[in-house]
Amino acid sequence: MKKLSKSDHLKIYSYMLKIRRFEERSAQLYGMGHIGGFCHLYIGQEAVVVGVLMTIKKNDSVVTTYRDHGHMLARGLKPKKIMAELTGRADGYSSGKGGSMHMFSKENNFYGGHGIVGAQVPIGTGIAFTHKYNGDKNICRTYIGDGAMNNGQVFEAFNLAALWNLPVLYIIENNKYGMGTSVDRAAAGSHLYKRGEAFGINGEIVDGMNVYSVIKAAEKAGDYVRAGKGPYILEVQTYRYRGHSMSDPAKYRTKDELEEYKNSDPIEIVRDEILKKKIATKNEMDKINKEIIEEIKLAAEFALNSKFPSKEELYTDVYI
Amino acid sequence: MSTEILMPALSPTMTEGNLTKWLVNEGQEIKAGDVIAEIETDKATMEVEAVDEGFIEKLLYKEGDQNIPVNKPIALISAEKNSKAKSINKKIETTLKNAKQDLNEKEESNPISNEVSMHISKDQITMRQAIRDTIAEEMRKDKKVFILGEEVAEYQGAYKVTQGLLDEFGKKRVIDTPISEHGFTGLAVGAAFKGLIPIVEFMTFNFSMQAIDQIINSAAKTLYMSGGQINCPIVFRGPNGAAAQVAAQHSQDFSSWYAHVPGLKVVAPSTPLNAKGLLREAIRDPNPVIFLENEILYGLKGEVASDENFTIPFGRANIAKEGKDTTLVTYSIMLHKSLEAAKILQDKYNLDIEVIDLQSLRPIDSETIINSVMKTNRIITVEESWPFASVGSEIVNLVQKNAFDYLDAPIIKVNSADVPMPYSSELEKLYLPQIDDIVKAVKEVNYI
Numbered sequence: 001m002k003k004l005s006k007s008d009h010l011k012i013y014s015y016m017l018k019i020r021r022f023e024e025r026s027a028q029l030y031g032m033g034h035i036g037g038f039c040h041l042y043i044g045q046e047a048v049v050v051g052v053l054m055t056i057k058k059n060d061s062v063v064t065t066y067r068d069h070g071h072m073l074a075r076g077l078k079p080k081k082i083m084a085e086l087t088g089r090a091d092g093y094s095s096g097k098g099g100s101m102h103m104f105s106k107e108n109n110f111y112g113g114h115g116i117v118g119a120q121v122p123i124g125t126g127i128a129f130t131h132k133y134n135g136d137k138n139i140c141r142t143y144i145g146d147g148a149m150n151n152g153q154v155f156e157a158f159n160l161a162a163l164w165n166l167p168v169l170y171i172i173e174n175n176k177y178g179m180g181t182s183v184d185r186a187a188a189g190s191h192l193y194k195r196g197e198a199f200g201i202n203g204e205i206v207d208g209m210n211v212y213s214v215i216k217a218a219e220k221a222g223d224y225v226r227a228g229k230g231p232y233i234l235e236v237q238t239y240r241y242r243g244h245s246m247s248d249p250a251k252y253r254t255k256d257e258l259e260e261y262k263n264s265d266p267i268e269i270v271r272d273e274i275l276k277k278k279i280a281t282k283n284e285m286d287k288i289n290k291e292i293i294e295e296i297k298l299a300a301e302f303a304l305n306s307k308f309p310s311k312e313e314l315y316t317d318v319y320i
Numbered sequence: 321m322s323t324e325i326l327m328p329a330l331s332p333t334m335t336e337g338n339l340t341k342w343l344v345n346e347g348q349e350i351k352a353g354d355v356i357a358e359i360e361t362d363k364a365t366m367e368v369e370a371v372d373e374g375f376i377e378k379l380l381y382k383e384g385d386q387n388i389p390v391n392k393p394i395a396l397i398s399a400e401k402n403s404k405a406k407s408i409n410k411k412i413e414t415t416l417k418n419a420k421q422d423l424n425e426k427e428e429s430n431p432i433s434n435e436v437s438m439h440i441s442k443d444q445i446t447m448r449q450a451i452r453d454t455i456a457e458e459m460r461k462d463k464k465v466f467i468l469g470e471e472v473a474e475y476q477g478a479y480k481v482t483q484g485l486l487d488e489f490g491k492k493r494v495i496d497t498p499i500s501e502h503g504f505t506g507l508a509v510g511a512a513f514k515g516l517i518p519i520v521e522f523m524t525f526n527f528s529m530q531a532i533d534q535i536i537n538s539a540a541k542t543l544y545m546s547g548g549q550i551n552c553p554i555v556f557r558g559p560n561g562a563a564a565q566v567a568a569q570h571s572q573d574f575s576s577w578y579a580h581v582p583g584l585k586v587v588a589p590s591t592p593l594n595a596k597g598l599l600r601e602a603i604r605d606p607n608p609v610i611f612l613e614n615e616i617l618y619g620l621k622g623e624v625a626s627d628e629n630f631t632i633p634f635g636r637a638n639i640a641k642e643g644k645d646t647t648l649v650t651y652s653i654m655l656h657k658s659l660e661a662a663k664i665l666q667d668k669y670n671l672d673i674e675v676i677d678l679q680s681l682r683p684i685d686s687e688t689i690i691n692s693v694m695k696t697n698r699i700i701t702v703e704e705s706w707p708f709a710s711v712g713s714e715i716v717n718l719v720q721k722n723a724f725d726y727l728d729a730p731i732i733k734v735n736s737a738d739v740p741m742p743y744s745s746e747l748e749k750l751y752l753p754q755i756d757d758i759v760k761a762v763k764e765v766n767y768i
Contacts (some may be wrong), residue, residue, distance in 0.1 A: 061514065095547035104546035111513055111550065116537050122503050123538060126510020133492070133516060153534075156503025163498070297637070317548040319607045320581050 001216040008054065010210055010281050013270045015053065016046040019070040020267060021296045022079055023242075026069065026086060029300060030246045034107055035086045037262075038115075039100045042070035044241035047266035049074040051214025052141060055222045056247050059136065063111040063124040063143075064143035066101035067173075067240075071143065075110045077103075079299035089306035096309040097317065107222075118151030121170070125157040128168035128231075139167040139225045147178025149192045155199075161231040162199040169225045170196070172235040173208070173219075179244040180252040193235035205231030209266045212273070323372045324393035330361045330368075332564045333615055337361050338386040339394065339422055348376045348407070350397070357394070362619055363479055380519075388549040431539045448481050448618040450592035451557075454599040455482070455519060457628050459489055462517065465603060468495040468504060469521030469558075478523045479559065479618055505531035505556075509538045509723035512554040517603060522558035525574045525612065539608040540583030555602045557611035560588070561653065561704045564616070573705035578610040579681040579714075581685060586682040588612040590655040594679050597632030599639055604631070611721035614653045635683035639692070645675035645760050647692040650702040651678040651713055654753060658702050660760035669768060681711055689715060690722045697728040698765045702758055729765035 004012075023041045028062045030039050036144075042049070045067075053074040055063070064071045074081050077093065085092025086100050093103045101115040111127060115279025116122040149172060161168050172192050176183055189195070192205030202224075207213040214236060221232045239261040243250035260273055274280050280288075329338055337709075341358040344350055355367045374397040381394050383523075388394065445453070452467040459465045466489075471478045473486040473496040475559045486494040497504040501522065503735035508518035522528045528535065562571040579586045585607055591596035602609035640655060641662055648658045655677045674692050678684065693699050699719055701712030719731060737751045 037756035042466055080393055093547065097547055098545040103546035104549050106549045115535060119506060119533060120532065122506020125512035127514045129507055130511045130514035130516050153502040153506060158499035159498060159500065160503055160507055316545045320543060320551050
């Protein structure tokens with residue numbers, strides 16, 4: 001693993017914190033009725049996407065599930081335009097027509113935001129196919145929830161990716177529950193990444209609560225895929241603090257379980273590391289936190305002041 | 321005593337075949353299971369094995385003979401060697417004469433079914449060639465275009481539509497997939513999001529049901545969900561509807577299923593000419609297009625435009641026959657049955673029928689339909705799909721809303737029976753709309 005610079009450490013901390021504060025604000029706006037529909041928060045899983053972010057090249061592609069706010073922030077998308085989308089406003093990334101689950105940014109090579117469990121996996125494989133077809137040496141990172149690992153199209157995609165040696169890195173975010181069903185109750189066999197073995201796809205388990213473990217694994221896996229060795233699978237063990245969506249009270253798990261994970265909070269791990277390495281002082285880090293809170297507050301204000309889409313917008317973007 | 325070896329039916333839709341090669345000679349002894357000939361069908365070149373044992377007495381066709389009807393004797397076997405009895409010779413000559421006569425007659429008859437007759441001329445091309453040529457022409461022009469599907473490359477296409485493409489474009493652009501419709505359709509959608517132009521061949525549209533989530537939830541909706549950022553330039557094509565006796569799971573017409581979906585465009589060619597024009601338009605369209613072919617029409621010959629930029633804009637119907645008494649609105653294979661019905665109605669009842677070939681189902685050319693109804697005051701829809709919520713149902717709505725006062729009779733929809741497709745050929749005939757059904761409907765709205 002490449003040595004992380006001082007600014008790398010602070011970038012990691014800032015991004016993770018930004019995602020956390022953004023999601024907390026989203027929960028608040030949901031409670032106030034400004035965000036509707038389904039809203040899946042990323043709190044607890046920040047180390048996964050930020051760890052992977054540290055290994056991404058500009059022209060690489062990313063595609064993910066509906067738990068996508070953190071992914072978009074990590075891909076460099078603007079919090080205010082994400083929040084405007086969540087609140088269904090004209091300034092949102094999809095002009096208010098996609099919502100929480102369906103957000104895209106072509107200029108950032110971010111291909112969604114997909115609401116159907118598993119659908120993003122063949123799609124991400126197809127984006128990787130395009131990278132290979134064009135011979136551009138870029139790769140596609142395709143995120144998969146643990147629930148989708150029981151979905152047939154995922155294995156069809158694995159087979160195609162291995163068969164055609166496609167530059168796709170599959171990242172399973174195993175947060176232990178597919179909605180209310182624990183992985184143990186949904187998936188036969190042992191580790192999820194091992195399901196790639198049948199297709200000759202290598203993979204490994206990664207500690208997703210520790211961003212440094214994620215960076216190390218993602219870097220190695222990214223290099224492997226970029227070298228033209230075909231697909232690879234990372235099964236990142238993580239945990240979502242909140243329910244599946246805003247309407248889920250998460251009664252299927254114990255408070256003790258949740259507390260246990262909160263005690264190894266991914267952001268605290270980074271904070272401790274920064275303090276230990278004397279990269280920044282407590283005061284400096286509190287300042288970063290305050291700045292982020294302010295940025296997210298402004299994003300929320302921007303969203304709530306943004307106009308709703310015009311009537312004409314209903315009929316645009318059906319065809320081009 | 322001689323035994324006849326008959327031209328075998330080697331595929332569900334085969335009505336005739338070409339004798340490409342004899343692997344036995346006259347006088348040769350054969351055993352059951354010996355390969356005796358190679359026959360070219362509408363789909364592939366197949367080996368024919370002997371079922372009976374004996375000596376090849378006479379080969380009734382020579383290598384290279386074409387369009388030999390199914391069930392015609394192609395050779396005679398005798399139980400004994402050197403069987404030269406006069407009676408047998410006479411029989412051979414008669415059989416041979418009849419066979420030759422059949423061959424000549426065949427050139428005059430129809431390629432579709434006993435019910436539908438079309439003019440065939442040698443310099444015209446088949447629907448299958450028209451589709452292949454268009455794919456090849458567009459692939460030559462644009463490196464982003466590629467084709468994938470089951471058996472499209474090395475096998476040369478399950479229905480020979482992609483014949484020769486692998487040789488010309490190589491395996492990077494002509495790609496055999498495993499039997500994974502959900503997976504390869506999603507992959508193609510992802511490739512289209514990223515800027516390529518995939519042509520997805522479904523061996524039949526029945527198998528697109530395995531992939532329908534990717535077609536509707538991903539291909540059709542992402543432009544909208546992304547606020548116009550990510551379009552999906554893709555063509556889904558393959559045979560749709562009934563072939564011949566392939567029964568319930570392989571005979572469904574999906575036109576109204578896909579035409580229901582905003583974000584998709586849906587077209588259904590009926591001739592080599594519009595197949596070329598519509599397919600080129602489909603490949604060049606930046607939106608997802610469902611291109612519904614018909615297996616029985618693959619062998620249909622017709623003229624095509626020689627211009628390599630000839631396209632037919634979507635949303636434009638073709639008035640296949642002008643008339644003033646009743647309008648028939650149809651598409652795909654039912655165009656030919658409708659034209660045949662129009663001929664009968666003219667001859668027997670002196671009714672001048674207007675036949676509209678929709679070509680494009682979404683967008684639909686409502687203007688042409690409405691104008692025609694305003695002229696004829698009677699309209700019948702003819703389509704192969706089930707009747708409930710069919711394309712015809714939508715046309716009924718269009719007409720009652722826009723030309724209510726012009727109607728002199730209720731609108732009749734001619735559809736397939738509202739049951740799963742049966743296997744038996746007799747029941748299959750009852751299931752599908754026939755020329756008689758169209759004639760009957762037209763008579764009914766003319767109160768005859």
